[in-house]
Amino acid sequence: MSNIQWFPGHMTRAKRDMQENMKAVDMVIELRDCRIPESSRNPMIDQIIQNKPRLIVLSKKDKGDPVEIEKWIQHLSNETTTVIAMDLTKDPVIASLTSACQKIMQPKIDRMIRRGIRPRAIRAMVCGIPNVGKSTLINAVAKKKIAETADRPGVTRSLKWMKLNKNLELLDTPGILWPKFEDQKVGYHLAITGAIRDQILPMEDIVRYALERLIKEYPDRLSERYKIELCDDPDEVLRRIAAARNFLKAGSEADIKRTMEVFLNELRDDRLGCICWEKANEEK
Numbered sequence: 001m002s003n004i005q006w007f008p009g010h011m012t013r014a015k016r017d018m019q020e021n022m023k024a025v026d027m028v029i030e031l032r033d034c035r036i037p038e039s040s041r042n043p044m045i046d047q048i049i050q051n052k053p054r055l056i057v058l059s060k061k062d063k064g065d066p067v068e069i070e071k072w073i074q075h076l077s078n079e080t081t082t083v084i085a086m087d088l089t090k091d092p093v094i095a096s097l098t099s100a101c102q103k104i105m106q107p108k109i110d111r112m113i114r115r116g117i118r119p120r121a122i123r124a125m126v127c128g129i130p131n132v133g134k135s136t137l138i139n140a141v142a143k144k145k146i147a148e149t150a151d152r153p154g155v156t157r158s159l160k161w162m163k164l165n166k167n168l169e170l171l172d173t174p175g176i177l178w179p180k181f182e183d184q185k186v187g188y189h190l191a192i193t194g195a196i197r198d199q200i201l202p203m204e205d206i207v208r209y210a211l212e213r214l215i216k217e218y219p220d221r222l223s224e225r226y227k228i229e230l231c232d233d234p235d236e237v238l239r240r241i242a243a244a245r246n247f248l249k250a251g252s253e254a255d256i257k258r259t260m261e262v263f264l265n266e267l268r269d270d271r272l273g274c275i276c277w278e279k280a281n282e283e284k
């Protein structure tokens with residue numbers, strides 16, 4: 001979990017660093033959390049990467065709703081953007097990235113071949129907001145005994161590259177973007193998925209938001225997990241969970257704080273199933 005506190009100075013610096021590195025790459029691999037593809041996106045990214053081809057990797061596929069993820073893939077794909085979903089902790093990262101990046105860059109590679117230029121390996125940069133899996137992706141690649149790490153001068157400093165194979169090289173430092181907090185929902189989504197520290201928003205608000213959504217969209221999961229009869233009021237649902245779990249304070253009063261903590265932990269642990277908190281065709 002990230003401890004970075006973003007201030008305007010950090011944002012300017014992060015943006016400048018990314019723009020510098022952008023000059024050395026052919027394309028960008030933008031990571032987003034598949035459960036919150038909008039909330040885990042930084043709107044500045046379009047401006048930063050300009051017209052470079054982009055691969056969006058929806059990470060944590062194992063934690064999201066497969067039907068919704070498929071809709072997101074369709075929704076986000078366009079002429080310059082290819083979208084894949086991955087469990088970065090288990091899926092074959094190198095093979096998936098290589099084939100996706102090659103497909104994206106094929107027109108450029110073909111043009112080079114036609115002009116008699118021998119194509120070199122594709123160079124890509126990974127980027128994303130905190131917690132989307134940048135380090136996990138880079139570590140998965142680094143662990144696989146990369147043939148060599150090329151040291152090549154970048155624009156202003158030497159950049160380190162990880163050579164995945166003869167077709168693809170990744171910049172070894174990811175571009176770090178900051179989350180946007182333009183509406184409260186975004187904050188809740190980031191908090192539920194662990195992208196921001198718990199102290200940033202009041203736990204009651206996060207839990208109430210999550211419960212309201214679950215009551216509407218996945219009532220059975222709630223009633224089955226906690227063996228409770230459901231109602232529309234999240235506070236009453238919490239009291240019923242407390243009673244069902246026997247979470248009591250001295251004097252047999254319901255221990256709501258403990259109930260909220262347990263609920264949030266179980267939710268993050270996928271005990272209530274795989275959930276996408278944002279839907280692809282939802283009006284925003």
Ligand SMILES: Nc1nc2c(ncn2[C@@H]2O[C@H](COP(=O)(O)OP(=O)(O)OP(=O)(O)O)[C@@H](O)[C@H]2O)c(=O)[nH]1
Nearest residue numbers: 002059060086087088089130131132133134135136
């Ligand atoms: N289940 C699952 N967990 C993942 C996946 N990708 C990353 N994680 C976990 O998510 C957490 C955050 O991943 P990181 O790789 O540290 O994310 P990051 O983008 O480097 O985050 P910062 O360094 O804070 O910017 C870690 O606990 C990872 O193990 C995935 O595809 N599936």
Ligand SMILES: [Mg+2]
Nearest residue numbers: 131134135136
């Ligand atoms: Mg990291």
